[in-house]
Amino acid sequence: MSSEILLQVEGLCARAAGNEILRGLDLTVRAGEVHAVMGPNGSGKSTLANVLAGRPGVEVTAGKVLYRGRNLVEMAPEERAREGIFLAFQYPVEIPGVTNLYFLKAAANAVRKHRGLEELDAMDFLSLARRKMKLVEMDEKMMSRAINEGFSGGEKKRNEVLQMAILEPVLSILDETDSGLDIDALGIVSRGVNSLRSAERSMIVITHYQRLLDHIVPDRVHVLAGGRIVRSGGKELALELEEQGYAWIEGGAGAA
C-alpha cells in the first residue's frame, strides 16, 4: 500500500502533570487504513489520543506529529477537529443544559463552515441526524437530552459514534469505544464505524479486546507499552495477544 500518508508520528515524547508518559513513539497511518492500538492499562494509549486531539495539559516534549503534512502540535484543538480529526472519548463528559441535538448541529456547522460548505438549518440537520441515528440504532429521545447527562455507559459510547457518523472525520481515533457495550451494541456500533470506512478515511482503534477487531478488521495492530510501540503486526497479532497477554514485554507490562 502506498496511499497518501495521513498521520506521521516520529519519536513522540509527551508528558502530563510532570510525568513522562510517551517516550519516543513512532506511528504512520496512511489514508484508508485502520490501525488497532492495544497495550496494558496505563501504557499511554489515551495519552496518544489526547496528544493527537490537542488536550490542554498534555505537553509534547519531543518528536513530531504531522497530519496531512502539517504540524499538528501547533493547531488549536477546534482547528484539528475541523480539519477532520475526531476523538471518540474513552470517558465522554456530561454537559448540562445543552441538548444533544443543539450541540451536534453546532459541531456539524462549525465543521461545514470550515470546509466551505453551507451551514445546515434546523430542518436539514434534523433529517441528517435522523438518518445517522438509525445507523447506530439510537432512540430519538436521546437527542433532546443534555449531552451525555444521565446516559448509561453504553449510551455514551453510542453517542460518540453518532457524532462521528455526523461529522464524517478523516482520521477517527476510537478510545475504547467497545468497553461498556453489550454484545448487540458492539455489533451496531461496529457497523456504524465500518460504514465510514473508505479509501480516504483512516482510523486508530484503541481497544483491549480482540472481539472488536472481529467486527472492525484492522490493517495493522500495534502494542503500546511504557510509552512506545513495542510491537506491530497484522490482524493476527491481536489474536496472539488475546492468548498470551502482555507478560512477554521486556521489563514488565507497561513499565513506566
Add this chain to the structure above:
Amino acid sequence: MSSADSLEHLATREYKWGFVTDIEADSVPPGLSEDVIRLISSRKGEPEWLLAWRLEAYRRWLTMPEPMWSTVRFPLIDYQSIVYYSAPKQKKKLESLDEVDPRLLETYEKLGIPLAEQKRLAGVAVDAVFDSVSVATTFREELSKKGILFCSFSDAVREHPDLVRKYLGSVVPYADNKHAALNSAVFSDGSFVYVPKGVRCPMELSTYFRINAANTGQFERTLIIADEGSYVSYLEGCTAPQRDENQLHAAVVELVALERAQIKYSTVQNWYPGDAEGRGGIYNFVTKRGKCLGRASKISWTQVETGSAITWKYPSCILVGDDSIGEFYSVALTANRQQADTGTKMIHIGKNTRSTVVSKGISTGHGQNTYRGQVRIQKGADGARNFSQCDSLLIGPECGAHTFPCLEVHNPTATVEHEATTSKIGEDQLFYCQQRGISAEDAVSMIVNGFCKQVLKELPMEFAVEAQKLLGVSLEGSVG
C-alpha cells in the same frame, strides 16, 4: 484560544457602557442630614406630607443596623461621603423632547435607547432616568388616551398625588430594611405607572436608569398599580460609568395588582461590575416587592443580573388575594470579584395561591453567587402550592455558589417542592466541545445559554436579545 484562556476571558469581559457624559450637574453637597432631605424635597417642590414621610423614614434609618445576614462582603459604607441628589442642568420645565439637552439624548442613543421621536423603539415606551431625575418619558400622550399613566415619579407626585399617597410605602414600608429606609428618605425620582380597570397596556413600558455623576448615589422609586383586570409589562435596564470608587444604588420598587390584574416586571441589570481586581463597581441594594392584592391577580418577576460589584435583591410577592400567582425567574452572573446575593420571597396568604421560582446562578472567575429564598405558607392559605428550582453553574475552579432556601409551611394542605442542582464547567467540558470543532468561547456561550434558556424565554423579545448579549451568548442559540 485555549479553553483556560477562554474561561479567563469570560471572567474578565469588558464593560462597554463605562463612558461618562460631560454635563453640568446641579447637585447638593455630599452628606446626609434632615437639611439635605428638606433640600431635595424643596428642589422637587413636594407637598408637605411627602417631606414628613421622608423625615420619618430618615429618623427610622438612623436607628437601623446594617443588614449583616447576607453572604456579601464589603467595607462599611460611608453615608456622609455620598451625594444624594444630582441632576443634569436644564431649562426649568420641558415642553417637549426637543428641549432635552442633546448630550443626554446622545447618551441614551449610545446606550441603545434612542428617545427622539423618529428613532424610538417601536412598541416600547421609555422613561429615562439620569442620576437623580427623569429626563424624558416617551409615548406619554399615546398611553394617556387609554387612561394609562406613565410618568416620572416627580410628575406623579404633582399630577396624581392621591394615587401616590395611597400606595407609596404600602408594599415596602420605609421601616422594612435599612436600604429601603434610606431610599424612602432621599429618593429623587423613578417611574410611576397606573393602568386603569380592564386596560391591557398596548406597549412595553420601560425605565432606563443611568448613573453618571461621580460620588453620587442613585435612589429611585418605582410604583406600578394595575387596576382590576388590567395588564402591563414593564422593563428596566441600567448602566453606569467605569470608576474605581464604589457607588451606591438603593432602589425601591412597589407593585400592586388588583383583582385579575397582571404585572410582568423584567430587569436587565448591567451596572458597572468593577474591574478584574474588584476595584469599583456599583453596590446594588434593591428592595422589590409586589402585592397581589386582588383575587386571581398575578405578578411575575424576571431578572437578568450581570452587573454590579454587589447585588443584594430579593424581588418578592405577597399573595394576598385568593387564587393569586407569584413568579420569579432569575439569572445572576458573577464574574471577576462580583458578589450576588439574590432570590425571592413568596408569601402565601390567600387560598389556592401559587408560586413558581426558577433561579439560575452562574459563577465564573472569582465570582460568588448566592440564592436566598423564602417560601412562607400562612395558616389560612389552603391549597397553596409552590415550586422552586435553583440551579448553579460554576465555570472554572475559583468561583462559588451557595443556596439558602427557606421553607415555612403553616398549612397542612399546602404543596411545596424544591429542586436544586450544581454543575461545573471545566476544561474537560470545553475540550470536549473543541474536539467537535466548536471554539471554547462558543462552547461557553452555548453552555451558558442552555443553562439560562428557561429564564430568558420569559423576557420580552427586545430584552432577551439584550440579555443574551450581556451573557456573551450568541443569538443563534436562543431560538430553536
